[in-house]
Amino acid sequence: MLDLPRLPVFGWSSFAGPRRSALPSILDRDDVLLTTSGRAAIALALRALDIGPGDRVLVPTYHCPTMIAPVVALGALPVFFPIDGSGAPALDLRSAAWDTPARAMIAAHYFGLPQPMANVRAFCDARGIALIEDCAHALFGRSGERDVGRWGDYAIASLTKFLPVVDGGCLAANAGREQVPALARQSRIVQLRSAANAIELGMKHRRLPGLNAPLRWIFAGVAASRGNRLAHSDEEARFGTEEHAEGAAAGSDPTRRWLADFLPAAKFTSCASAWTRLIARHAHRERIVALRRRNYALLASRVTGLPGVRAICAEPPADAAPYVFPLWVDEPERIYQRVRKEGIPVFRWDEVWPSCPDLEGDRGKLWSTHVFQLGCHQDLSLEDVERIASALAGILADADRRTSRSWSDLTPAFR
Numbered sequence: 001m002l003d004l005p006r007l008p009v010f011g012w013s014s015f016a017g018p019r020r021s022a023l024p025s026i027l028d029r030d031d032v033l034l035t036t037s038g039r040a041a042i043a044l045a046l047r048a049l050d051i052g053p054g055d056r057v058l059v060p061t062y063h064c065p066t067m068i069a070p071v072v073a074l075g076a077l078p079v080f081f082p083i084d085g086s087g088a089p090a091l092d093l094r095s096a097a098w099d100t101p102a103r104a105m106i107a108a109h110y111f112g113l114p115q116p117m118a119n120v121r122a123f124c125d126a127r128g129i130a131l132i133e134d135c136a137h138a139l140f141g142r143s144g145e146r147d148v149g150r151w152g153d154y155a156i157a158s159l160t161k162f163l164p165v166v167d168g169g170c171l172a173a174n175a176g177r178e179q180v181p182a183l184a185r186q187s188r189i190v191q192l193r194s195a196a197n198a199i200e201l202g203m204k205h206r207r208l209p210g211l212n213a214p215l216r217w218i219f220a221g222v223a224a225s226r227g228n229r230l231a232h233s234d235e236e237a238r239f240g241t242e243e244h245a246e247g248a249a250a251g252s253d254p255t256r257r258w259l260a261d262f263l264p265a266a267k268f269t270s271c272a273s274a275w276t277r278l279i280a281r282h283a284h285r286e287r288i289v290a291l292r293r294r295n296y297a298l299l300a301s302r303v304t305g306l307p308g309v310r311a312i313c314a315e316p317p318a319d320a321a322p323y324v325f326p327l328w329v330d331e332p333e334r335i336y337q338r339v340r341k342e343g344i345p346v347f348r349w350d351e352v353w354p355s356c357p358d359l360e361g362d363r364g365k366l367w368s369t370h371v372f373q374l375g376c377h378q379d380l381s382l383e384d385v386e387r388i389a390s391a392l393a394g395i396l397a398d399a400d401r402r403t404s405r406s407w408s409d410l411t412p413a414f415r
Contacts, residue, residue, distance in 0.1 A: 002391060009379050026147075036168070055077070057079065057106065063364075069259050109148055113313055120151070139321070149172055183270055191275065200215070203219065255353075294382075295378075298382065298386070312326035312328055325375075348369070
């Protein structure tokens with residue numbers, strides 16, 4: 001089984017390379033507000049727009065449920081719109097969503113591959129709809145003639161997907177929109193836990209040479225004295241429901257879990273921890289961009305020709321820093337659990353908001369099960385990426401052998 005981090009982890013290499021990147025980042029902005037998470041930033045943007053009970057908000061059929069939860073938590077009604085084969089809003093498809101008198105629209109740059117936004121901006125302007133540009137997957141990049149995050153009335157982003165932190169999101173207001181009021185500071189214990197979790201994850205993955213052994217003793221001692229672990233798994237430490245809500249107790253109400261981050265409102269009105277603010281200022285961004293592009297390209301070359309899979313985008317645009325490598329899988333249920341058990345860093349948005357409909361011509365509901373989001377972050381080495389590709393190839397080959405054996409066993413019945 002592979003032992004690879006699903007998301008970036010803290011280590012000395014976090015500070016290697018130029019601090020600034022040639023590719024623009026939302027963090028470059030002087031007016032960016034650092035929130036506790038990307039989903040908290042969505043809630044704050046909606047509240048700044050005075051979205052409330054009965055208001056309608058256009059949201060994509062391809063989503064993590066925590067994109068929809070802040071809409072529902074504020075009493076508004078999510079209206080789902082279709083996406084096309086590139087992940088852009090399918091404005092040319094006939095859909096009741098496009099005729100809905102909505103107050104706002106959330107449009108996303110999936111996988112860190114910037115979408116064209118000019119037509120979405122024009123659509124919103126023509127109807128008086130506020131645009132929230134979801135850059136949770138795109139902390140860096142350009143979309144057309146603008147930097148990502150400059151198309152929406154508000155832009156949101158997620159720091160946990162790109163930086164070695166366990167909390168943090170971004171919110172920025174663009175021309176004509178008011179800035180969100182100052183946020184409260186988190187308690188000292190919460191901030192200490194945030195730093196400790198990030199450091200322990202770095203130690204767990206041996207990213208702190210010279211300190212890994214002493215830190216292991218320190219964390220073991222703290223855990224023993226408290227009777228539990230200070231930090232948990234990568235997913236738990238990074239509030240894993242932001243990726244997907246797998247592993248929930250059978251029979252539990254999923255909407256209740258997804259809404260828990262927003263009720264009461266105090267849960268999303270705090271700023272990011274001091275640790276996250278420190279890393280956001282000092283992490284070397286050029287390394288993040290360059291290594292993500294390198295790892296994406298290597299995965300793309302290795303999956304070419306594998307049976308039953310294909311890259312959603314074979315090569316990242318020049319103005320993109322990928323969040324993940326999106327892989328279309330023809331028969332996802334044959335291999336998904338095996339991929340997870342093998343330790344391959346993978347996400348899938350296979351849980352959708354209960355009211356999300358099946359829309360003619362839409363790709364979103366198909367993507368929720370067929371698209372695997374494979375890790376390609378900066379803390380995966382070339383060897384790690386080769387191991388991911390090799391493990392995936394082995395799983396696919398084994399699945400084909402099992403299928404062949406099954407048909408072989410059935411053959412006598414048809415003779």
